[in-house]
Amino acid sequence: MSDASNSAIKSMIGETFLSLANALETGQFGKKVRVGITNRGSEHGAEAVSLGGVIAMSRNKNVEVILIGEKNSTGLQTIETDCDEKAHKIMEEMLSKGELDACVTMHYPFPIGVSTVGRVISQANGKETYIATTTGTSATVRDQAMFKNAIYGIITAKACGIKEPTVGILNIDSARTVERALKELASNGYNIKFGASNRADGGAVLRGNDLITGAVDVVVCDSLTGNILIKMFSSFNSGGSYEAIGYGYGPGIGFGFKTPIFIISRASGSNVIAGAIEYAYQCISGNLIDVMNKEEEEVKKYGFDAILDSLKPKANASSGAEKAKPSVAKEVVTAQIPGVEVMDLDAAVDLVMENGIYAESGMGCTGPIILVSDKNKENAENILRKGGFIS
Numbered sequence: 001m002s003d004a005s006n007s008a009i010k011s012m013i014g015e016t017f018l019s020l021a022n023a024l025e026t027g028q029f030g031k032k033v034r035v036g037i038t039n040r041g042s043e044h045g046a047e048a049v050s051l052g053g054v055i056a057m058s059r060n061k062n063v064e065v066i067l068i069g070e071k072n073s074t075g076l077q078t079i080e081t082d083c084d085e086k087a088h089k090i091m092e093e094m095l096s097k098g099e100l101d102a103c104v105t106m107h108y109p110f111p112i113g114v115s116t117v118g119r120v121i122s123q124a125n126g127k128e129t130y131i132a133t134t135t136g137t138s139a140t141v142r143d144q145a146m147f148k149n150a151i152y153g154i155i156t157a158k159a160c161g162i163k164e165p166t167v168g169i170l171n172i173d174s175a176r177t178v179e180r181a182l183k184e185l186a187s188n189g190y191n192i193k194f195g196a197s198n199r200a201d202g203g204a205v206l207r208g209n210d211l212i213t214g215a216v217d218v219v220v221c222d223s224l225t226g227n228i229l230i231k232m233f234s235s236f237n238s239g240g241s242y243e244a245i246g247y248g249y250g251p252g253i254g255f256g257f258k259t260p261i262f263i264i265s266r267a268s269g270s271n272v273i274a275g276a277i278e279y280a281y282q283c284i285s286g287n288l289i290d291v292m293n294k295e296e297e298e299v300k301k302y303g304f305d306a307i308l309d310s311l312k313p314k315a316n317a318s319s320g321a322e323k324a325k326p327s328v329a330k331e332v333v334t335a336q337i338p339g340v341e342v343m344d345l346d347a348a349v350d351l352v353m354e355n356g357i358y359a360e361s362g363m364g365c366t367g368p369i370i371l372v373s374d375k376n377k378e379n380a381e382n383i384l385r386k387g388g389f390i391s
Contacts, residue, residue, distance in 0.1 A: 032064050033281045036094060036103040037273070038087040039069040043266045044242070046070035050078075052273025056281075059274065063281050066100065085334070095259055102260040102280040104248070104273065109336060109362040109369060110136040112345070114254030115149065115223050116263050117156040119247035119279055120233035127214030130157050130165070134226040134249040135263055136363045140345050143311040146178040146222055151304075152253040153218035154192070155295045159286035160279075166195030168206040168216035172225055175205050181307050188302035224342075224367070231265070234272055243268045248276030251283055255296045258289050326353035333360050335377035337370040339390040345370075348389040352380050 035056075039049035050072040053065035057076075067078040068087045081087050088108065094100040110116075115136030120129055132153025138145040150167055157165035167182070169175045186192045194204040195216030206215060211229065221229070227249075234243035249263035262280045264273055340348045345361045345368045352359040352370065357380050360371045372380045384390045 031285075032062050033101045033284045034064045034066060034099070035277050035280050036066045036068055036091055036100040037277065038084075038091060038103070038105040039067050039072065040081075040084050040087055041106045041266055042268070044269060046072055047074075048270050049268075049273055050074045050076060051270040052268075053277065055270060055274035056277035060278060060281060063277060065277060066094075068094075068103075091261075092259070095261075101284045102251075102262060104262045104264055104276045104280060106264055106266055106268075107364060108252070108261055108263060109364050109371065110252045110261075111254070111257070112137050112140060112361045112363065114138070114252045114257045115145075115152065115363070116252050117153050117250040118226060118230040119250055119275075120230055121246055122212060122214030123233075123236070124213045128247075129211070129214045129216070130218045130250075131226045131230055132156070132218055132220050133223045133253075134230045135223055136252060136254075137223060137342055137345075137368065138254065140342060140361070141312060142222055142343075143174045143177050143181070144308055146174055146220055147181050147308060147311055149223070149226075150178065150182055150192075150218070150220045151295060151299055153220060155253055155292045156251060156283065156288070157217050158295070159288040159291045160282045161286060162217055164191070164193045165217035166193050167218045167220060168195045168197065168204050168210065170211075170219055170221040170225065171205050171207055172221060174222075177311070178220065179204055181311060184307055185299065185302055185304060190299055190302040190304075223363075231267070234265075235267065238269075241267065243272045246272055246275055247279040248272055250276075250279065251288060253292060255292070258292075260284060260288060326350060328353050328356060328358045331358045331373050333358065333371035333373055335372050335374045335380075336362070336364055337372065337377065337381055337384065337390065338364055338367060340368050340370060340384070341389075342368045344389055348384055348387070351387045351389070352383055355379075355383050357383070 037053055039046040042049045050067055053076050054074050056063050057065050065076055067076050068090050071080055091103045115133035115138045118131040118134035122129055130153050132149040138148040154165055169179050196202045197206050197210050198213050198215045199207055234246045238244045252261050262276055264276050348370055349359045349361050357376045362369045362371050
């Protein structure tokens, strides 16, 4: 047997004994999940965020919270930094090295294609509902984004232990188109369990009443509507300025995106932050990334890509051949330019690239962003302003 094999076996034995010792001490069996949380940027202060970590650990002895950011009085392990960008860099490095299993943070710029599945508690009966999705953008075409969001919601609910989550589509623009697309995927063989409205006429398209009653496990919507919904559910009993109930905006989900980052708001209070950490614990314990990979394989067996492609806007026959995308050498992009409408995002990136500046699209805490290098930010803003994309 090789030295590497011996080392792996010893490591596994060590982890087993450590887990057993923890279980005997706490009375809770299962592997410890290490969750990092950045505590800078909250409207309620770093102490309120840090307190969320204390609450989470008091509720679940299998959670270990590591704070990243400002010094605090909680006594939790803290990696200090005075910069949001550095906090995210530390977080990402710890995740990549396996020093953290997941991280909870604010205003993280997910790439296009990734959006978060939030979790709320319905007012009528306390039932938990997954809002797919709440921040980020699954696609720049609305119909495609909502179609993807449905699968993202199913993935997250399954990771949290719901074997066959019921799915409904919020009655907003594109609801019927997305319903047809999902039913086509189901008729091809993919297992979707459609829920039903509690209103007299039923059906998988939901009314506002159904959100209050928690009619389905997964509510499909666009992320901007989802963002509004989760803010209302979280802060409805606090006057709006303090998110007091729920589990936050959830994990960033997107095929190929394998970094377990969970989002909270700058308005999230300690109890919601504790809920977000517990949400992260459940997703990691339920092997979220493995579930996502399996579900991606499943949907693609049943025509997911072809249906997704069919949801693109139909090309105008009179417009001629599609314009070639500009090519610019890739560079590190850390500067964010907000203010671009999501439907204009691709065109805005193309315009910047046509002017010789490398750019990418993303989603910030207040909506879509263009990402460029720090040195090119001012020039890119001028280009976008002249093009009518930002004010």
